[in-house]
Amino acid sequence: MRILILGGTAEARALAGRLVGMGHEVVTSLAGRTQTPKLPQGNVRVGGFGGIAGLETYLRAAHIERVVDATHPYAGTISANAVAAARGSGIPLVRLMRPAWEPEMGERWTMVESFSEAAAALPAGARVLVTTGHAELGRFLERNDCRLVVRLIERPGEPVPGHAKLILARPPYTLADELALMRGEAITHLVSKNSGGEQTRAKLEAARQLGIEVVMIARPAYGPAREVANVEDAIAALELA
Incomplete structure (x- = not known):
């Protein structure tokens, strides 16, 4: 066949x-x-x-x-x-x-329908781990009233402004690494697509343990x-x- x-x-x-x-x-x-x-x-x-x-x-x-x-x-x-x-x-x-992932006990999710809604949902002064990939990254980079940590597999085509830090890494990610990253960067908000699967699920558990709010973009x-x-x-x- x-x-x-x-x-x-x-x-x-x-x-x-x-x-x-x-x-x-x-x-x-x-x-x-x-x-x-x-x-x-x-x-x-x-x-x-x-x-x-x-x-x-x-x-x-x-x-x-x-x-x-x-x-x-x-x-x-x-x-x-x-x-x-x-x-x-x-x-x-x-x-x-x-x-798709479903919120588990103790996880704090804000569900949104689009990247623009996700960017708008972030409060001023937030320290945000952005894990949504290259798509519509600019919507988050426009939020110069927030401190952004942007994690990508490959370097983006556009420059990363001074209020953002770029991390290049490829999944899977361990819970220990996610906890260390979020603690080290004093993250207050995580932005994620609802990708499902286990390779990147650890970030949600880390956010739950640290009381970090998750802005989840619907499929x-x-x-x-x-x-x-x-x-x-x-x-x-x-x-x-």
Whole structure:
């Protein structure tokens, strides 16, 4: 079976490895935003498709038989395009989406719908750990009445102003490291996307232990697809699709 995985996540890499081991021909598509991505088994393509029409054309030209959307929960455009292109081409689509985090006892969450709402929710004078990635980073950097600690995997294209400190690090992060970081920087607020999973969950536990308020950005809406929460269920869904 020829399978296209829209990837970039640990789950996508794990799925590609399993499918290649089962004898399927797998192509994983990466957006190309990360300069040194971890590559999965099988074939890899990097870059966009050119919207819905471009993706649908690729699916037909490459004789793809199944599509798996295993992108990050906030890769909204490609997820929406996958729904439309799969519908237009008649190719079954499975969405592999890690479950969202839910607030646990003692955690202080403020739920917001967008990056702009998250930036606006921060009180003046806050010391903020920003863990939302490159997307719309400028909205937080505009808050020059706050002290920002911005954690990214790679250096941003825009300069970081004097009221912000840049930390370059790649997950997973341990609870001990998160506690040390938040204590050392006297963090009062954590801004996070609701990415789910365990690789970055420790920051929420650290915030709970230290009484730090979490500004949590809700996930975008996704179009209809057969959605599963783990690699095993994705394999089963592909076989049954």
